[in-house]
Amino acid sequence: MYNIADQITAANKTNLDTTMALATKTLAGFEKLVELNMAAAKALTTEAIEHAKSLLSAKDLQQAVALQTSLIAPMAEKSVSYGRHAYGIAVETGAQYTKAAEVKAAEAQKAFSQVIENVAKNAPAGSESAVAVLKSAVASSQNAIESAQSSAKQALLMAESNMAVVTEQALNAAATVSKKV
Secondary structure (H helix, E strand, O other): OOOHHHHHHHHHHHHHHHHHHHHHHHHHHHHHHHHHHHHHHHHHHHHHHHHHHHHHOOOOHHHHHHHHHOOHHHHHHHHHHHHHHHHHHHHHHHHHHHHHHHHHHHHHHHHHHHHHHHHHHHOOOOOHHHHHHHHHHHHHHHHHHHHHHHHHHHHHHHHHHHHHHHHHHHHHHHHHHHHHO
8 A cells, every 4th residue: 555655756756757758859859950950051061162163153144143043942942841850850849748748647637537536435425416516527627628639739730731831832932933033
């Protein structure tokens, strides 16, 4: 049989383990972002040098302008690609946090339900209606939490969909601009 001190110690150990796991996931996400930034910086440097060489070898102003305008669409595409990668890293890391939070919420909900059941079992005679009201309130709050989680997931899906539409529009605009120039 657990006493309160053992329960608190076990809860603290579990919370510490969860915190350490989330810190590890955060660092992994940060590491991916650093790798992405390093790859982007290397590519940008190489491309800038090649472009500068091309500009220096341009025969006239018209050729130099054509070289400059030819960069618009590829740079837009690369910017969008970088944004997608960075967004993907953020979403992946956020999903890990969401999953951990959902697990903790489910554990807390289960523990709270057990407390309510214990209260119901040990309630004095005549308090059945009060216990029923308490159980109903707990069920309502659990439904509200589930509804909020569902709404949050729907909002995230909508935001991702909107991001895809805006990205496509930006790429189309960049392609149009580079064709006109």
